[in-house]
Amino acid sequence: MILERGHRLLPTASALAGVSAFPPFHFLIPSFVALVPLAVWVADQNDLGEGSVPSRVFRGGVWFGVLYFGLLLYWMPLALAAFTWWAVPAYLTTIMVLALGAGCFTWALHRLTHFGRVPLWLALPLTWTALEWARAHVPGGLAFPWLGLGTSLTGYPELVGSAELVGARGITLWIALLNGLIAEAVWAARAGAGSRILARWATAFVLVLAVPAGWGSWRARTLPVRAVGQVAVVQPNIAAQFRLDGVTSNDSTEAALIRLSPERDGFPSGLAEPDEPSPDLVVWPEVTFFGPIESDDSLQERVLALAERWSAPVVFGGIGETVTEDGDTIPMNSAFLTGSDGHFTDFKYNKHRIVPLVEGAPFSSGAWLEGGSQVDSYGRGRGRPLGTMGAGIRFGILICNESIFASHARAFRLLGADVFLNLTNDGWFGGEAWYTRTSALWQHPAHLVMRAIEQRVGIARAANTGFSLFVDPIGRVYGQTELFQEVVRSETIYTSDVLTVYTRTGDVAGWTALLVTLGLLLIPAPWSRPA
Structure with missing residues (x-):
């Protein structure tokens, strides 16, 4: 051989x-x-x-x-x-x-x-x-x-x-x-x-x-592009070793979000300018908090209290649940949306493309497995609901590795998505020390450039440890954060009204x-x- x-x-x-x-x-x-x-x-x-x-x-x-x-x-x-x-x-x-x-x-x-x-x-x-x-x-x-x-x-x-x-x-x-x-x-x-x-x-x-x-x-x-709103992506920077324990991760994330949230008289230093306009939408990263949020009232209260600090709708990642016909509860890697009124909306997106061995076994439908505070097997989502921000601007969610699947993004665009939001946690790809940082930290977000060009839409990426960034419909990256820093970045997001040839034909x-x-x-x- x-x-x-x-x-x-x-x-x-x-x-x-x-x-x-x-x-x-x-x-x-x-x-x-x-x-x-x-x-x-x-x-x-x-x-x-x-x-x-x-x-x-x-x-x-x-x-x-x-x-x-x-x-x-x-x-x-x-x-x-x-x-x-x-x-x-x-x-x-x-x-x-x-x-x-x-x-x-x-x-x-x-x-x-x-x-x-x-x-x-x-x-x-x-x-x-x-x-x-x-x-x-x-x-x-x-x-x-x-x-x-x-x-x-x-x-x-x-x-x-x-x-x-x-x-x-x-x-x-x-x-x-x-x-x-x-x-x-x-x-x-x-x-x-x-x-x-x-x-x-x-x-x-x-x-x-x-x-x-x-x-x-x-x-x-x-290419004719237009601004559709102000989006703030939040990078709480919770290290991978803390994410391994759900309680520690939740406590650390809460503390980081409090430090990064707007003060009553303006925005904290994490934003580019003190007089930065208020965001139309705030995006937290993938699985911001561990725990079955749909059935855990105390976790819901905790999340809402943090979301209210922004006085804007907040998209965040969490562990959702779905019940099978047999009555089994299956966890989902999900995205939720809170309203500016301080309540959860009906929006919920369940991730379709789970990572083999990390989020579930190949060829399985997903189930609760023994694994301490972590979920070892997620179910696969169905349906592609669109959320709304600002003046009726519709967004589709790409969680983590879903950004590498062109057909998934295309399906959202065909349903009417104006922009995409990518919620991810790339902390597993390296650490703060330069010699621990792997090439995956750069490889993963590169796919978003291609998704933006294929569909001619804007994209906002919120990554737990970075890179958090924005991509315009031409494929140009802007507003990129540094790796392994606790930061908020607020930028204008753009889209186009073009339904591309690729979108139409695949x-x-x-x-x-x-x-x-x-x-x-x-x-x-x-x-x-x-x-």
Whole structure:
């Protein structure tokens, strides 16, 4: 199963370059060249007398996947360790499954280019995008669309403005196509092609790069956006070790919210200016308080007393409950809304996409499990209620990792959401000391940039330990807090009235790439012949 030493260099180069394209590095150039070494290596694989070519190609993809996903997701065992002793086995299993998927990608790429005679520049984007679609649609709660290739460019939102048309996987297809064109030029140069042929590949690359990038830049200048209200995001900064005990966490959170709440004669130092306008909505992070708030009167009183300090509606995360037909009570990772009159409203959103092993077992519906003050298994929510703020502005809730699911945000937009609120707790991804901070602290919020562009809406993010931030409909981040600080940030939030092509049509690029790839693999093309 181990790849021969002489074949490891180019897959390794692709893996390292690919990792450098994502946060916290966010280097620009690697996005367009990271897949080139791997693609060239696959194209080189013929019968070299070193065993089965398909087997070697598959093993090369697995080697690439182990390095690529292993480095991107190195934070997983660190984050999961607080929840389960399965942290390391879960990480290793995840990496191996993703690496096997990468092996399938290189095998399919080799088969299409060597037997189907599909050009490398076309086969590469088709197979890579098909792989991304597949891992985003694994059943049983195991779907994991974390850091698709398109997300690597979220540091340059104007460049990926065409996500409004084709979504994140359409951007993946575009980036992989650019990689394929460079790979073709490299292959041609090695074969001794003349300058005229190389110029053709260079021209094709420039055109394919310039048209979508130029459109995105134009759209950023011309998109009509409007302010819809003032939103304050609250970052209480409760350390992960305190969150492990519900009582300690609740006490610490209450004290932090009191310190951060407005004084009678103005706002505390946590806000940008003493004369900051009063917010139309205040957002606290995911599971702000532990405990079954719907059935715990004392916890309700505690929350309402804190919410009343803001004299504005407050959205906050908590543990909701739902009762099954059999009479079983199932906890939910929920979001609630208090009114400016100091009472709970009827609004309640239950999280749909629970985190495997952390919030529930895969393929389970959720149930109370033994686990001290913590809930070990949440149910999966149904329905997407919209809350309202200000002059009838409607918001949809994305709790924690729901921000990585484009289809979830799209469903809210189709229901009429004007803005999104992301409630999360990223304290598990690191600590105050710089050497304990993992890349997930930067990776997680990067997905919100793509959600904002796809739907052309504004987003406010309230994270327990940071980053709390805002994203405008163009994808530009503003009002970002520092990590591991107790702070409030109040900003104007924006939206647009555009119902984007992506919102209307969905992930056409993703499933088209999948169907075309499968079709070319299963149905021999009329021009195919043995390599």
